[in-house]
Amino acid sequence: MSTSPVKVAVTGAAGQIGYSLLFRLANGDLLGKDTPIELRLLEIEPALKTLEGVVMEIDDCAFPGLAGVVTGSDPRKVFDGVNLALLVGARPRGPGMERGDLLEANGAIFTAQGKALNEVAADDVRIGVTGNPANTNALIALSNAPDIPHERFSALTRLDHNRAISQLAAKTGAAVTDIKQMTIWGNHSATQYPDIFNATVGGTNAAEAVGDQEWLESTFIPTVAKRGAAIIDARGSSSAASAASATIDAARDWLTGSAEGDWVSMAVVSDGSYGVPEGIVSSFPVTTSGGDWTIVEGLDVNDFSRGRIDASVAELTEERDAVKGLGLI
Ligand SMILES: NC(=O)c1ccc[n+]([C@@H]2O[C@H](COP(=O)([O-])OP(=O)(O)OC[C@H]3O[C@@H](n4cnc5c(N)ncnc54)[C@H](O)[C@@H]3O)[C@@H](O)[C@H]2O)c1
Numbered sequence: 001m002s003t004s005p006v007k008v009a010v011t012g013a014a015g016q017i018g019y020s021l022l023f024r025l026a027n028g029d030l031l032g033k034d035t036p037i038e039l040r041l042l043e044i045e046p047a048l049k050t051l052e053g054v055v056m057e058i059d060d061c062a063f064p065g066l067a068g069v070v071t072g073s074d075p076r077k078v079f080d081g082v083n084l085a086l087l088v089g090a091r092p093r094g095p096g097m098e099r100g101d102l103l104e105a106n107g108a109i110f111t112a113q114g115k116a117l118n119e120v121a122a123d124d125v126r127i128g129v130t131g132n133p134a135n136t137n138a139l140i141a142l143s144n145a146p147d148i149p150h151e152r153f154s155a156l157t158r159l160d161h162n163r164a165i166s167q168l169a170a171k172t173g174a175a176v177t178d179i180k181q182m183t184i185w186g187n188h189s190a191t192q193y194p195d196i197f198n199a200t201v202g203g204t205n206a207a208e209a210v211g212d213q214e215w216l217e218s219t220f221i222p223t224v225a226k227r228g229a230a231i232i233d234a235r236g237s238s239s240a241a242s243a244a245s246a247t248i249d250a251a252r253d254w255l256t257g258s259a260e261g262d263w264v265s266m267a268v269v270s271d272g273s274y275g276v277p278e279g280i281v282s283s284f285p286v287t288t289s290g291g292d293w294t295i296v297e298g299l300d301v302n303d304f305s306r307g308r309i310d311a312s313v314a315e316l317t318e319e320r321d322a323v324k325g326l327g328l329i
């Protein structure tokens, strides 16, 4: 049994996602019940009282694997020595708002947090960005953390990946566990491209198993890509428990490895693979092992897929140019 606790930071800890995420982390859902976890919870000053209440509830669960909880509003203190930082805190998108509207407001948050991580995080730190606009927030954070390798940052497209698996399972009548090699390309936004041409259902190519291009274009892609907006419309606030669950799925697979014969979707800094401009944070199919990720190379990208990937990547390059114009990167 490991004894020294893994220090896991969560920002926006008093928010909606935090209210699901913290209990899952404390329960051992990330690294197993035998690996003790210390939670390091960052919030803005006005939310610290709410966070105090959440911590009381965490205490009341008497989680056996929880080695301690530290709270605060100073990222330099909260991030001190952290091995994993889950950057969730940001302003969520409300009804009628576009993600682009959030770039400037969130830029300041991720600039400061990138700098603080650079100064005080553990040498082995991994940083997962859930707060939107996630890809570009990750780009801002990594650009402000010159001493942390860019490969240590990723943005969350695992929720989209999970949504795509769920929709494909419902369409084909397969179990979610029968669906492998799903890919989300591009941005965590409505332009994202969930690719079933390289996925399989029970070992059969998924696009062939579905055999319905009309469903693919008019139902599957828009349902997955606009799921966040549909949940906001229905719930009045953005997805929370599913986002927390995907945040854990992504971090767990990053740290402990993706399943043999399968891959996962992560938004990571591009090395130019698949024609995605180097340096932007874009979602790719990746395999993971021991805290490292590797882009799955050599997949077939047909003309339909090419057009969809290019459209999402164009949005990401616009976001990059916008934050560059604002002096954030
Ligand atoms: N990538 C994804 O798949 C995905 C899915 C769902 C939601 N999200 C995004 O996750 C983010 C959080 O969502 P939520 O529903 O928990 O929002 P929320 O408003 O309930 O909580 C956000 C919390 O962040 C805190 N916060 C704001 N600025 C901060 C800072 N500088 N440092 C620390 N904490 C700060 C706020 O005080 C608040 O408590 C949003 O940006 C949302 O759009 C992403």
Ligand SMILES: O=C(O)C[C@H](O)C(=O)O
Residues within 6 Å of the ligand: 092, 093, 132, 159, 227, 228, 229, 231, 238, 239, 243
């Ligand atoms: O789309 C949003 O702003 C919410 C979130 O990113 C989601 O995908 O549920």
